[in-house]
Amino acid sequence: MLAQILPGFRDFRTPLVAGYLWLIGAWILLGMPVPSSETKTGLVGIVNGIGSYLSPTVSLVVLSFAAYFVGMLASPDMVATMWFWNRRFMKTRKKVAEHFRKPTASKKKFTKLRHSLSQLDRLDHPGMNLDLTDSILRLCLDNLDEAKRKNVSWVPIIEYYMIPEKFQTGDWKDFFNRLAEELAGSLEDEIRNLSAPLQAANEKLYNEYDRSRSEADFRINIILPINFVALSIAWSLWQTHFWLAIAAMVVAVIVSMRLYQQARRKLIDASEVAFAAVRESLVKPKSLERVRSLDKVPSDSRD
Template identity: 25%
Template sequence: MLTSLLPGFRHLRTPFALGALCAFQLWILVGDYVPSRSEAQGFIERIYALGDVAGRAAVTAAISFLLYLAGDIVRLSSTQMVYIVERLRLPNIAPHRFSTLSAQSRYALNEFSSNAFVKRGGVSPGGNVSSLTERIVMEFTEIRMRLIANHLDVYLEHDRYDAEADFRMNVGFYSVPLWPIIAWYWTPWMLLGIFASMVLFGNGLRARRDANEILVQAIVSRIVDSRMYQEEADRDFEPSSANTPIRPRPSTR
């Protein structure tokens, strides 16, 4: 029972944490403009009255739901965050640290992809292998679905790293504005917290590489089949006009 509940808790954690983080930053910026209970009038006064009627437990549940909803709206995928980071030219500092696929995984995937061309004579596999590798990487979402259907234990291990990556990368990304806000209202020393956000984001990227490593090993070990690889390998058995021998027609004389 606990095993079946854990994946759900993992996916609830990130939106709730993002919602709380964004709400805290908003509270620092505009909290002074929110009237207190004794000063509230109109709509704000009705909100306070609604809290009295519903009770503290209902108010807590409503706030938690709103935080989750807000966090789910602003949450970004790792692809989107890496794209933003690339636009900021940060990968130029350390390209290998901003990749979602480790060098070992890419090498293993290239070696696997090259097997699709071994029986094809006269074809230079260099660029073809790289192209096939990229297509297999784009197939990772389908690979996840196949793991759910046929190898749930492997998928759960992948999902654990994937959830950790999603949490760390999003929290690290959205916590960057927090430190300048606190520094403005308190002390400039809080700007050092930006480095903590960067480290958290880097840990998320490392977890993302670990999650993708599981998918790569599942593919190269043939635990699941890659549709892109199979389509490329099947071309070895397609008839080609260049390789079809020309047989002389028998004479009718």
């Protein structure tokens, strides 16, 4: 029963804590007003009138619901945002890298830049590290090798990933590597969203995956409200205690960096659990099944 309750509690905890932080920040920003219980008019009067009929416990429940609601509205999905912008960066980097790999008259001039770009080829995504990225790529290569041995038709997967014609008509190795990159990218995207298939396949692995993802979500989604609280404190102290205001912002930055590092580590843990399920065939991602379902072609076709 506890195992069934915990996932729901993890989902509830993040917006609740984030909402309380947003409310605390707003309270500080407004000058930390303390409403009088004697007020009978306005919004405070309405709250006092309702509060007179409620016990402290019920009042706390109402406040928590308000904080939860604020947390849901004011806290974006930071994990998804991390993946989105990292993916955009990687695509832009790839285009720039391909441009500077083209033969140019000033080839030596761009040697250092091309080297830097080649190092960025190894840049890992949030939720991935280099070891896990390499393992995913090896798994994709193994599946492509198996398909190649079966002499399959690559047309469906070429059309799906929109492989440029220069790779189709060029060297087989370039075509194979480009296909492996596209397949690995699709598999990485699937690995970070394997919650439902993993729950159906293996409850124990799902609990490990869900725990790590929830811890990552919690840490990354309280970074913004923590900085809002720090900004509110700094704003209220700016005129009277300048250095305390600066200290509040510095502490917020340090805490944010630490939370980000912890969140990234938890995302990697979750991705490793999901990849283990894929590797052991407990979960069958669509990207790999797309390769495994390719039809054979006559032996005189490309191999």
